[in-house]
Each structure stands twice: as structure tokens, then as C-alpha cells.
Amino acid sequence: MQELMISYLKRDSFIHEMTGATKLICLVLCSSITMLTYDTRVLIGMLVFGIVIFKFSKVKFREVAFVFYFILAFLLLNNVAIFIFSPYEGVKIYGTRTELFKLIGPYTITIEQLFYLLNITLKYLAVIPLALIFMTATHPSEFAASLNRIGISYRIAYAVAIALRYIPDVQRDYQDISFAAQARGIDLSKKEKLTKRIKNAASILMPLIFSSLQRIETISCAMELRAFGKYKKRMWYSGRKFAKKDYLALLMVSILFILAMGVSISNQGRFYNPFRVQ
Amino acid sequence: MRKPIIEFKNFSFQYHAQAKPTIKHINLTIYEGEKVLIVGPSGSGKSTISNCINGLAPFFYEGEMTGSLKIKGKETKDMSIFELSEIVGTVLQDPDGQFVGLTVAEDIAFKLENECVDQPVMQERVKVVSELVGIDSHLESEPHHLSGGQKQRVTLGGVMVGDVDILLFDEPLANLDPATGKLAVELIDRLNNTSQKTVVIVEHRLEDVLHSDVDRIIIVQEGEIVLDKPPADLLALDALTKTGLREPLYITALKYAGCHVKPEDRPQHISRMQLGDYKDKLSGWYSSISKEKAKEKRPVLLEFDKVSFGYTKEKMTLLDVSFKVHKGEMLSIVGKNGAGKSTLAKLLCGFYKPTKGSILFDSRDIIHDTIKERAEKIGMVMQNPNQMISKTMLFDEVALGLRVRGVPEEEVSKRVYEVLQICGLYPYRSWPISALSFGQKKRVTIAAILVLKPEVILLDEPTAGQDFKHYTEIMEFLKQLNQKGITIIMITHDMHLMLEYTDRAIVLADGTVVADDTGAHILTDAKITKKANLKETSLYELALKAKLSEPRSFVQCFIDYDRRMRTKCRN
Structure with a gap:
């Protein structure tokens, strides 16, 4: 079971060396880009960026393969569902209708719909490598510290970290x-x-809930006895200061973000439309 | 002048959820640098005393306190749990449950993190403390992957790092195998001696704690302190047995032999005790008591034949394990944490399939039988009853296994009532399970298995965390079942259990069987005890010291005699 789940993998890469907070902020920014835009060119760019970063992280594909395929299966399901419930979403968005062939009943395959689904798929594919890197290249103990760094209360950050650890x-x-x-x-x-x-x-x-409640009681006892929650702030043993790498990475991803937003503005919308008659 | 550091004056505490105070009018003073052991049966209030010292009561477990409790001269009423944590460091019972850090270093640093100590200072402190407790070579490891003894060191480090004045241990030995427990006691002693910290230990495994010296022993019973004496004085009295606690076995043996143990004999430790003329009395007694004949071997019921198993391909958890279990036997499986005991049980129940070898039941290979099919022959009772109980009412819980097998309701109630009679639970048949005590819950889980009429019952740590009284209750109950013809296999850490209640023990170490012999023989064999993290019994040491002939069989003789005496007392 353990090999199937992804966890921290110790590697000697510059991505591993960056602080958890940097990686988290970069992940959030990159996912915002892919979430906001439907521009195929930007998405392809992000996908390439993700793959390159993944290569740099020295994490091997087979180490995350299971999770990757798992997400892929859901992605496929998602696409099918979109097609079933809204077969002409693409037509609505792009304003043209190029029919390929008729399926059954009200379902006709259109190029626009296929293009729309392609964009959705790209969105996911672009985020997956980045998310996988974040999970495999961030030491779990840095995870809470990085959540705290980006402004989340340390109590919540720690609760998340502990929950992950107790899985x-x-x-x-x-x-x-x-x-x-x-x-x-x-x-x-x-x-x-x-x-x-x-x-x-x-x-x-029922027994599972009871035994988990018991665990919670013990751990919260132990934490309180060791002064957890004494002050508004707390220090992190493994917390690290931002280094040049971190600033550089943040700068780069911010530029990416601005560029992507710029493209959206010049497109006059989130969609890139190759069908529009010039 | 000795300076008091913990002072209870006419102190009582009542939990909000309880109808009566758990501790009543306690007067107790503990001085700086002292090492005090608090003992008492379950529910006596000894844990509450410890909770009041560290502030869990009333800050975590709410309740009402009256009287005065001063820690380092300050009323705890006027302090917060955080202020208290600067003075009192607590090591809780279960090391696994209290790890918060993901690495050893972080776990030790946890308190400093919360105190907002600067990182460089923090790292320095962690280094110093980890060297002190001897875990400095594992700073980057995950605490969960350490051995039992190493875990204990980490929790201790996490407490020591705060530079506290008082170290409070709440049943530190409960989850440790005997050899690791001994090391833990030695470590605590070393810290007490070198750092001059006040040490308070709450524990009911008295003999194990006494392995190192303590200054005073305090006996708590029904919320009151009934005795407060140095160990030598206390052992000379009958105070322990009167409160339902177990005295060290060698003391019991001496008392049986008619010796009046005096404080000046230094009875707190067998190796330093002066036996003098007790030697003759002891050998006189030894030759007078009758020896029980070895039981005749009955036919083989269950057999492991060269069974190997690994959770991963690389590492075998069990390797070529072979042993036999005879019909109607009471058998224990012992060994250190991670030796493969639980895995063995899981293979037996069919939760996993062996990689190699076969498991025979009545000479038939049962490897291909399903879990459900095996359950009709072999019932498994887990250590924690809460992991098994899934119904709210006692009757339904016991009836569950029958109902899912489609047994008609009339027969279900007949069989359930029958089993409840056997288990002494009949008076509670219409009770909700939540109203039962821990020991009763344990019986419910046994009843729920028994109702399926298995030929073998397998119990994982049946007496873990139980005091002497409850231990005796559960074990006598199992013995009765055994006498009704049910074969009983127990996985245990408890050397007393193995000595007193099982005809034979199988010792596992690193996935292989290292011994298959009587408890008395195993616990008198230094080679085996070392391999399997067990501890030689003090009875053997007594026998050697008194220069008895056949010291090994003395152990068995004492056990048989003791069992007869205790049965007589109860009837």
C-alpha cells in the first residue's frame, strides 16, 4: 500500500533545496494561472514548464505513476461527464458549430466541444506535475511551517500536518x-x-471513530503539556530563511503569472478562440 | 533543609463527569531531587494525582479542586497549564501516541518551538538533550520507525529539553517489553542522579521500577493515600497485597517460606538483599512443597510448518516458523516488539497468506480457508476492546457473529445467554456497552468470540494495562474457559502471565522461534532472555542466591504453589 501513495522523496535537486513556503506560493500561483485561463497556448506553455520542472526535481515518473494514472482516470471521467451533461458547451463558448458526426439522440460531436475538452484536459495536465513535485519535494515537517509562512494560523497549519501524519x-x-x-x-x-x-x-x-477519538485525545494532551498554543506565534525547528534561489523562483513565477494575465487581457476573455472568423 | 517542590494539602479533585471526588483530602509533600513512586490499583486516583501535578486536571479534564496544591511554592489554582509545563515535564503512557514531530529532532524541539526560542539556541539545546538521553545518532529518523526503547528516549528528550524541575512519568513501562523496561528505569535513574531533577513515577509494575532505587513509595487506594514509606519499610509490611497490588515475586516466595522480611535486609532489590538465615528456611520450604507433575501431552490441534511471511518481498517478517499447539493447551507467544508476534496471529486468522509453509488444523492444511471459515475454529480477541465493539447494546454485540451467519433468532438468544452466563455478564445483558468498565468490555469481546464456539481462542495482550486485581480476574476467567476444553493462545509482554498461566511459551526473536519451552525454563535462561528482550525472573536470582539445589525447578515450584494459595484465598 505504501508504495502507491506519494510521500516525500529525498533527492538532491535545487527544487528540494527551496523552502517549503516558496514551493507552496509557486504552486498556488501556477495553479491560479491554469485555473483562470482557457488559452491553449498558455496551457501548453504551463504544461511544458511543469514537465521541465519535474525533470529538474529528479523525481522519477514511476515513483508517482500510480497517483498520476489515478488522477488521469478521474480526468477522463470528468470529460465524459461534461460531454454528457453539456455536449455543446464548446459551441456556446466559441460561437461556431462545426459538426463532425452524429452520435445518438441529441449528441453530436463538434470540433468546438473537442477543443473545449482538450483545454480542460490541458488545465489538469499542467497542474499535475507541479502538484506532484510539491508533494514529493517538500519535507512533511516543512509543510506546516510553509502554510504558517503564507499567513495561515499555526494552529491550523499544525492540525493539517498532524492529520496528514496520522493517516x-x-x-x-x-x-x-x-x-x-x-x-x-x-x-x-x-x-x-x-x-x-x-x-x-x-x-x-464506529470502532474506527472511537479509536481515532482516543488518538486525538492523547495527542492533544501531549501537545498541550508541551506548551502548544502558549503564544500567538511559534518558531519552527526546520524553518528556513529565504535564499537567493527562493527569491529567484518567486520572481520567475510572478512574471509567468503576469504574462498569463496579460494574454488573457489581450484575448479579451479567458478563452483563446481559433474558430473566430477574422 | 530539604525544599518541598510539590505540596498537596487537604487536596481533593472531582471531575465534572463524575459524581464523587476521585481523590479525597490528600496530604503529600515531595521534596526537591526526590524520586517517588506512586502505586495503586486501577481507578484508585493515582493518575488523577499525576494529572493535577501537570495541570491536565483541571485544564484539559475539567473538574473542581478544593484544598491546596503548591508546585514550587505557587498555588496551581493561580497558574495556567503553560506555566506548569515550565516546571513539570510529563512523559505519557504510550510513546507512539504522543509524537508530534516528524523527525526525532523536531519532536524533541517541539516545546522550544512553542516557547518561541530562537532557532540556533533551539538546535543547540536539542543536541545537548539528545546526547543526554542517548538518541543523538537518530536525530533525522522518524520517531515511529524507532524501537520501543528509542521511542522512550525521544519522549524523554522532548520533556527534558524544557529544563523542567519535575519529571513526571505516567506508567512509563506499560508498552515496553521487559528488557526495554529495565533500560528505561535505568535511564530515569541516571537522569535523577545527574540532573538532580525531582522524579515522580506512576506505575503499577512495582518490581520493575524497583530495579533502580526510589526514595519513597506512596500507595493510593480509593482516592486516598494509605501508605507513604521508603521501599524497604514498605516491602516488610503486607501493605501491597492488602491493596490488591503485586509484590515482588522474591518477597512473596520468602514470605511463603516463613521469613519475616525486615527493612534492614534491604529487600528492595534482590541482588543487594541480605538473605542470612532465610536461605535455610527457603530451602526447607522448597523441599517440603509438593511438585506438580507435568501434564501429559494431548493430540496436536494446530501446527505451523515452516511458515515464512514478509509484508514486502525484500524483508521477511517471519522465517521458517514451526511449532505445534496441543488440544486444550494454554500457550503464550512472547518476544520483543516487532519480532513478528502479531503477524503470526494474522496468518493464523487468515488475514494474510504465508509466502511459504503450511498451517495445519486437525492435520488439515487451512491456508486456503477464508477468514470467515477459520473464524469458526479460531477466534481472535484484539488488545483494545474498543477496536472490536461495534454495537451499542451488549446483547447485540455478542449476537452479531451469529446473526450475520443467519442463525435463527431463537437460537441466537439461547446461545448468547449461555455465553453471557459463562462470562459472568448475564446480569448486564440489557445494558448499553458504554456503561461497562474496561475489564467488562474485554469480557464482552471474548463473549462475542466465544459465542461462535471456536476450538481455539487467540488473545492479543489480554492483560495490557491492567492492575493485579483485574489481571487475575481476566486470567482466572481464561483459565476456566481453558478447563472447559478451549485451547488458548496468548500474545503477551507480561512475564508474570507467561509464568503463571501458560503451560508453554513460544519465544520469537527477529522472525524466528528461539525457544519453545515452559515459562519457568525460558525465564531462567540468560541466552534466550537476552535474545528476545525478556528479563530473568527475580525468583531465579533468589534461588541462585540462596544456593538452592535445582534453582530452575524452584521457579516452577513457586509458581504452582502460589497459584494454589491464591485459588484457596479466593474460595
């Missing part, structure tokens, strides 16, 4: 509990009917 423990609890339940004859496998399975899963949930 494996809760997974282990879940496994033990479900084993015990199965031994008593509570079947969770496909042999059982779905309604029954859902009901059976519920009987695992």
Missing part, C-alpha cells in the same frame, strides 16, 4: 478493525450484496 496510523487501525470484523463474519467482499456491504462497513466505522 497511516488510522489506515492501520482500519485494517485491524476490519480484520476483526471479518473474523466475526462481517463480510466486506464482493460476495455480499451492496446494501449489506454498506451496512457492514458501518459497523467498522
Whole structure:
């Protein structure tokens, strides 16, 4: 199970050397770019940028392959859903209708719709490498510190970090509990009917919640006894100062951001429209 | 003049959720640099005393306090939990549950981070403290991946880093194997001696704590302090057994032999105790008591044949494990943390399949049987009852396994009532489970397994965290079940359990079986105890010291005699 999830991978790259806060801000800026624009040229640019950065991070593709394919599967599902619920979204946006062929009923494939879906796919694809890098190149202990650095209260930042850290423990609890339940004859496998399975899963949930609550009580006791929450601010043992690299990266991504916004303005909208008759 | 650092004066505390005060009119003074052990049965209020010292009561667990409690001359009423944390450092029971940092260094630094200490100072302090507790070579490791003893060092480091005056330990030995527990006790002692810090230990494993000297032992019972004496004086009295606590085994043995232990014999530690004329009495007693015959071997019920298993391809958790379990046996599986005990249990229940080898039940290979099919033969009871209980009512919980198997409701209630009778839970049959005590909940989980009529019951740490009284209750109950013909296998850290209640023990170390023998033989074999992080029993040391003939069989004799005596007392 562990190999499937992504976690911090220690590598010797300049991306790893940057502070967590820099990486977080860059990620936020880059995702804003791809989120805001539907301009194919910008998106392709961002995708290339993402792939290049990913290469630099020295993280190997196979190390994140599972998560990548997982997201890809969802992306495909998303595209299909968009087509089913709004088959002419592209036509509406780009103002022309070039029919390719008729599917069934009201569904006709149009070039505009395909182009629209291509843009959506690009949006995701452009963010995925960057998000994967952030997760694999940021040491978990720097994660909370970087959230705190960008202005989130350290209590919340720490809560997030602790929650992330306890996921494996809760997974282990879940496994033990479900084993015990199965031994008593509570079947969770496909042999059982779905309604029954859902009901059976519920009987695992209760002990899981109780054991998790117990964990929370212990950890909050331990934290309070060690002066967590004493002051409005706190220091971070692994917190690092911004170095030249960080400023450089921030500057570069900010320029990217401004450029992307500039393109949107010159397009007079978020969409790049190759169909418009000049 | 000794300076008092903790002063309880006519102090009482009542949790908001409780109808009565948990501790009543306590008067207790602990002086600077002292090392004090607080003992008492579960529910006696000893944990509440510790919670009041560190401020968890009333800041975390709300409640009402009356009387006065001064820490370093200041009323705790007028302090915050943070102010208290500057004076009192607390090591909680379970090291795993209290790690907040993702690396050892960060976990140790946690308190300094919260105190807004500058980074360079912080790093320096962490370095110094980690050297002090001996974990400086693991600063970058994840605390969860360390061994039990190393974990204890990290938690201790995290407390020491704040430069506190008082170190408070809440059952520090509960989750440690015997050898690691011994090291922890030695470490605490060293810190007490070198740093002059006041040490307060709350623990019911008295004999293990006494491995190093303590200045005073305080016995708490029903919320009151019943005794406050140096260990030598206390051991000469019968105070421990009267409060339902277990005295060191060698003391019990001496008392059986008719010796009147006196404080000047230095009874707090077997290796330094002066036995004098007790030696003759002891050997006289030894030759007078009858030896029990070894039980005859019954047919084999369960067999592990060269079983290997690894969670990953690279690392084998179990390697060529072979052993046999006979019908109607009571067996323990022991070994240090991570030796593969729990994995073995999971293989037995079918949660995982062995990579190699076979598991035979009644000479039939059961490897291909499903979890559900195996559960009809082998029932598994987990360590924490809360992980098993999924219904709100006792009856439903016990009936669950039958209902999902489609047993008609009439038969369900017949069988459930029958099992509740056996487990002594019949009077509570219509109670909600939340109203039961921990020990009763444990019985509920056993009942829920028993109702499926398995031939073997497998229990993971059946007595973890239980005091002597509850330990005896649970174990006697299991013994009764055993006498009804059910084979019982227990995974445990508890050397007493292994000695007193199981005919045989299988010792695992690093995934292989290193011994398969009686408890008495294992705990008198230095090679095996070392390999498996166990501890030689003090009885053996006593026997050697008294120059008894056949010191190894003395251990078994004592255990048999003690069991007979205790059974007599109860009836």
C-alpha cells in the first residue's frame, strides 16, 4: 500500500533545496494561472514548464505513476461527464458549430466541444506535475511551517500536518478493525450484496471513530503539556530563511503569472478562440 | 533543609463527569531531587494525582479542586497549564501516541518551538538533550520507525529539553517489553542522579521500577493515600497485597517460606538483599512443597510448518516458523516488539497468506480457508476492546457473529445467554456497552468470540494495562474457559502471565522461534532472555542466591504453589 501513495522523496535537486513556503506560493500561483485561463497556448506553455520542472526535481515518473494514472482516470471521467451533461458547451463558448458526426439522440460531436475538452484536459495536465513535485519535494515537517509562512494560523497549519501524519496510523487501525470484523463474519467482499456491504462497513466505522477519538485525545494532551498554543506565534525547528534561489523562483513565477494575465487581457476573455472568423 | 517542590494539602479533585471526588483530602509533600513512586490499583486516583501535578486536571479534564496544591511554592489554582509545563515535564503512557514531530529532532524541539526560542539556541539545546538521553545518532529518523526503547528516549528528550524541575512519568513501562523496561528505569535513574531533577513515577509494575532505587513509595487506594514509606519499610509490611497490588515475586516466595522480611535486609532489590538465615528456611520450604507433575501431552490441534511471511518481498517478517499447539493447551507467544508476534496471529486468522509453509488444523492444511471459515475454529480477541465493539447494546454485540451467519433468532438468544452466563455478564445483558468498565468490555469481546464456539481462542495482550486485581480476574476467567476444553493462545509482554498461566511459551526473536519451552525454563535462561528482550525472573536470582539445589525447578515450584494459595484465598 505504501508504495502507491506519494510521500516525500529525498533527492538532491535545487527544487528540494527551496523552502517549503516558496514551493507552496509557486504552486498556488501556477495553479491560479491554469485555473483562470482557457488559452491553449498558455496551457501548453504551463504544461511544458511543469514537465521541465519535474525533470529538474529528479523525481522519477514511476515513483508517482500510480497517483498520476489515478488522477488521469478521474480526468477522463470528468470529460465524459461534461460531454454528457453539456455536449455543446464548446459551441456556446466559441460561437461556431462545426459538426463532425452524429452520435445518438441529441449528441453530436463538434470540433468546438473537442477543443473545449482538450483545454480542460490541458488545465489538469499542467497542474499535475507541479502538484506532484510539491508533494514529493517538500519535507512533511516543512509543510506546516510553509502554510504558517503564507499567513495561515499555526494552529491550523499544525492540525493539517498532524492529520496528514496520522493517516497511516488510522489506515492501520482500519485494517485491524476490519480484520476483526471479518473474523466475526462481517463480510466486506464482493460476495455480499451492496446494501449489506454498506451496512457492514458501518459497523467498522464506529470502532474506527472511537479509536481515532482516543488518538486525538492523547495527542492533544501531549501537545498541550508541551506548551502548544502558549503564544500567538511559534518558531519552527526546520524553518528556513529565504535564499537567493527562493527569491529567484518567486520572481520567475510572478512574471509567468503576469504574462498569463496579460494574454488573457489581450484575448479579451479567458478563452483563446481559433474558430473566430477574422 | 530539604525544599518541598510539590505540596498537596487537604487536596481533593472531582471531575465534572463524575459524581464523587476521585481523590479525597490528600496530604503529600515531595521534596526537591526526590524520586517517588506512586502505586495503586486501577481507578484508585493515582493518575488523577499525576494529572493535577501537570495541570491536565483541571485544564484539559475539567473538574473542581478544593484544598491546596503548591508546585514550587505557587498555588496551581493561580497558574495556567503553560506555566506548569515550565516546571513539570510529563512523559505519557504510550510513546507512539504522543509524537508530534516528524523527525526525532523536531519532536524533541517541539516545546522550544512553542516557547518561541530562537532557532540556533533551539538546535543547540536539542543536541545537548539528545546526547543526554542517548538518541543523538537518530536525530533525522522518524520517531515511529524507532524501537520501543528509542521511542522512550525521544519522549524523554522532548520533556527534558524544557529544563523542567519535575519529571513526571505516567506508567512509563506499560508498552515496553521487559528488557526495554529495565533500560528505561535505568535511564530515569541516571537522569535523577545527574540532573538532580525531582522524579515522580506512576506505575503499577512495582518490581520493575524497583530495579533502580526510589526514595519513597506512596500507595493510593480509593482516592486516598494509605501508605507513604521508603521501599524497604514498605516491602516488610503486607501493605501491597492488602491493596490488591503485586509484590515482588522474591518477597512473596520468602514470605511463603516463613521469613519475616525486615527493612534492614534491604529487600528492595534482590541482588543487594541480605538473605542470612532465610536461605535455610527457603530451602526447607522448597523441599517440603509438593511438585506438580507435568501434564501429559494431548493430540496436536494446530501446527505451523515452516511458515515464512514478509509484508514486502525484500524483508521477511517471519522465517521458517514451526511449532505445534496441543488440544486444550494454554500457550503464550512472547518476544520483543516487532519480532513478528502479531503477524503470526494474522496468518493464523487468515488475514494474510504465508509466502511459504503450511498451517495445519486437525492435520488439515487451512491456508486456503477464508477468514470467515477459520473464524469458526479460531477466534481472535484484539488488545483494545474498543477496536472490536461495534454495537451499542451488549446483547447485540455478542449476537452479531451469529446473526450475520443467519442463525435463527431463537437460537441466537439461547446461545448468547449461555455465553453471557459463562462470562459472568448475564446480569448486564440489557445494558448499553458504554456503561461497562474496561475489564467488562474485554469480557464482552471474548463473549462475542466465544459465542461462535471456536476450538481455539487467540488473545492479543489480554492483560495490557491492567492492575493485579483485574489481571487475575481476566486470567482466572481464561483459565476456566481453558478447563472447559478451549485451547488458548496468548500474545503477551507480561512475564508474570507467561509464568503463571501458560503451560508453554513460544519465544520469537527477529522472525524466528528461539525457544519453545515452559515459562519457568525460558525465564531462567540468560541466552534466550537476552535474545528476545525478556528479563530473568527475580525468583531465579533468589534461588541462585540462596544456593538452592535445582534453582530452575524452584521457579516452577513457586509458581504452582502460589497459584494454589491464591485459588484457596479466593474460595
